[in-house]
Amino acid sequence: MSRARALGRAVRRGLLAVVLAPLLVGCAAATARRGDEVIVFAAASLTEAFNDLAPVFSRAHGGARVTFNFAGSQQLRLQLAQGARADVFVSADEPNMDAAVRAGLVEAPVPVARNRLVLVVPRDNPAGVAGLGDLTGKLRLVMGVRDVPFGRYAHAVLRRAEAAYGPGFARRVLANVVSEEPTVKQALAKVALGEADAAFCYRTDVTAAVAPRVRVLEIPEAFDVAATYPAAVVRDAPHPDLARAWLAFLRSPEARDVLRRHGFETE
Amino acid sequence: MTAREGVAVLQRAARWLAAGAGAALLGLLVIPVAAVCFDLTPAQLWAGLRAPVAAQALALSLISTGVTLAVLLLAGTPLAYWLGTREFRGKRVVETLVELPVAVPPAVVGVGLLLAFGRNGPLGRALEARDVTLAFTLAAVVLAELVVAAPHYVRAAQQSFAAVDPRLRLVARSLGASPAVAFRRVTLPLALRGLVTGAALAWARALGEFGATLVFAGNMPGRTQTMPLAVYTAMESDLSAALALSALLAAVGFTVLVVAKALAARGMPHA
Numbered sequence: 001m002s003r004a005r006a007l008g009r010a011v012r013r014g015l016l017a018v019v020l021a022p023l024l025v026g027c028a029a030a031t032a033r034r035g036d037e038v039i040v041f042a043a044a045s046l047t048e049a050f051n052d053l054a055p056v057f058s059r060a061h062g063g064a065r066v067t068f069n070f071a072g073s074q075q076l077r078l079q080l081a082q083g084a085r086a087d088v089f090v091s092a093d094e095p096n097m098d099a100a101v102r103a104g105l106v107e108a109p110v111p112v113a114r115n116r117l118v119l120v121v122p123r124d125n126p127a128g129v130a131g132l133g134d135l136t137g138k139l140r141l142v143m144g145v146r147d148v149p150f151g152r153y154a155h156a157v158l159r160r161a162e163a164a165y166g167p168g169f170a171r172r173v174l175a176n177v178v179s180e181e182p183t184v185k186q187a188l189a190k191v192a193l194g195e196a197d198a199a200f201c202y203r204t205d206v207t208a209a210v211a212p213r214v215r216v217l218e219i220p221e222a223f224d225v226a227a228t229y230p231a232a233v234v235r236d237a238p239h240p241d242l243a244r245a246w247l248a249f250l251r252s253p254e255a256r257d258v259l260r261r262h263g264f265e266t267e
Numbered sequence: 268m269t270a271r272e273g274v275a276v277l278q279r280a281a282r283w284l285a286a287g288a289g290a291a292l293l294g295l296l297v298i299p300v301a302a303v304c305f306d307l308t309p310a311q312l313w314a315g316l317r318a319p320v321a322a323q324a325l326a327l328s329l330i331s332t333g334v335t336l337a338v339l340l341l342a343g344t345p346l347a348y349w350l351g352t353r354e355f356r357g358k359r360v361v362e363t364l365v366e367l368p369v370a371v372p373p374a375v376v377g378v379g380l381l382l383a384f385g386r387n388g389p390l391g392r393a394l395e396a397r398d399v400t401l402a403f404t405l406a407a408v409v410l411a412e413l414v415v416a417a418p419h420y421v422r423a424a425q426q427s428f429a430a431v432d433p434r435l436r437l438v439a440r441s442l443g444a445s446p447a448v449a450f451r452r453v454t455l456p457l458a459l460r461g462l463v464t465g466a467a468l469a470w471a472r473a474l475g476e477f478g479a480t481l482v483f484a485g486n487m488p489g490r491t492q493t494m495p496l497a498v499y500t501a502m503e504s505d506l507s508a509a510l511a512l513s514a515l516l517a518a519v520g521f522t523v524l525v526v527a528k529a530l531a532a533r534g535m536p537h538a
Contacts, residue, residue, distance in 0.1 A: 074503045140403065145486070147504035178403040179485025182499060186482070194387040195402055 036064035038242035043092035087243035093149035109232035127197035139197035154200035315511020324497035351428030377482025407484035412473035423465025463531035
């Protein structure tokens with residue numbers, strides 16, 4: 001065989017190796033990593049607080065890794081129902097957790113935190129919203145999709161507020177809705193960008209990163225709803241001991257301190 | 268076994284491997300859609316489709332993608348023709364700019380559109396001064412779909428125009444045809460198949476657009492909630508409804524693409 005042909009074949013073989021190599025590396029990486037780990041499926045609103053709690057838990061449990069999957073509670077429940085590997089499920093509301101219990105996906109849940117809704121407006125408050133009552137004016141309101149926790153809670157707040165603002169208040173407010181967001185972070189982002197005049201979100205969502213761009217308006221106690229966050233160990237969890245340890249850790253004074261620092265309420 | 272027989276065996280094995288890999292990839296493309304379509308019983312499918320949200324979402328999807336396609340054909344064809352038949356400095360830059368939206372996550376496209384055309388953006392403020400709002404409207408849906416779908420059409424159209432032998436056009440011109448007639452009677456028919464395929468692909472991309480639409484146009488049933496948004500929203504409450512909508516979306520997309528390809532084949536000029 002001529003040298004040119006030999007070289008050509010060598011180059012082709014080299015290219016083949018280059019193309020196949022990522023495949024092999026990917027397969028190796030995709031297989032489950034052994035070692036101490038706890039996989040936590042948690043509602044998106046817990047992102048910042050749980051990220052702060054993870055290193056504390058890790059240090060107290062021999063460097064065990066805490067892997068998070070933050071998403072909407074409904075989405076997480078869906079993933080669990082389809083067999084996703086997880087150790088703990090923390091939901092942003094009780095209906096989702098109850099559904100998970102009924103489906104036999106989790107063990108008995110315990111409450112670990114509470115959250116309250118607040119009203120946020122852009123820092124310059126273009127629509128001049130001072131309170132719930134101003135939501136009937138001409139403005140762009142962003143709500144949550146009715147079936148996600150924060151959407152459901154916001155609708156409940158508006159219904160309760162009819163006690164003070166009269167019947168039909170909720171309907172008048174809802175006429176101003178320009179978008180129903182699937183996640184609370186997206187709703188908040190639209191307000192932070194100044195594209196929406198107001199949105200409901202959890203108190204805990206107004207993080208240090210977002211706070212400079214928004215103004216928080218409290219919702220009167222009488223109308224506000226408290227979102228309860230139940231947590232449960234997933235059945236057939238790959239790391240049941242660490243799962244229970246995480247749950248116990250969430251109810252410890254140290255963890256409660258961190259949660260409160262982020263704006264949650266605890267027992 | 269002789270060396271020649273050995274090589275023949277290896278070659279046959281390689282062909283089987285290649286065929287197997289190709290079939291596996293095809294399966295990977297088909298299986299998720301098929302799984303969605305066949306997960307439900309016909310009764311569940313029908314129930315999911317009867318919900319008013321399905322009709323609204325379908326109408327919005329068809330209207331918005333229709334407008335998007337029209338704009339693409341009107342504005343994208345000249346651009347593709349220019350790119351396909353001219354050489355100039357910076358052509359590669361322009362081509363890359365056209366392809367850019369493909370490399371950017373749709374959600375980022377949405378944020379970009381919001382920052383530019385939202386009421387706080389430079390262009391948005393000028394529009395607001397004339398009482399024109401783009402964000403959270405059907406216009407926003409069309410804009411989002413345009414940005415993500417345009418690269419698919421323009422690139423395909425460009426390649427189609429580039430593949431037309433320029434001498435054919437020259438002959439037409441030398442026989443007295445005006446540039447317009449030369450384009451219509453010579454260039455266009457020859458490029459038509461590629462144009463239709465590109466348009467079909469762009470339309471399909473617009474139909475499935477989700478991330479940019481969600482951020483820029485928002486999610487309002489009856490106003491901006493296209494089929495993909497309706498599917499995502501339905502997943503929060505009723506998985507069956509979401510699956511029914513997904514099956515509908517897949518069916519609509521598949522039908523239109525097949526019809527487009529059939530029309531393209533029929534429109535081929537006689538040699």
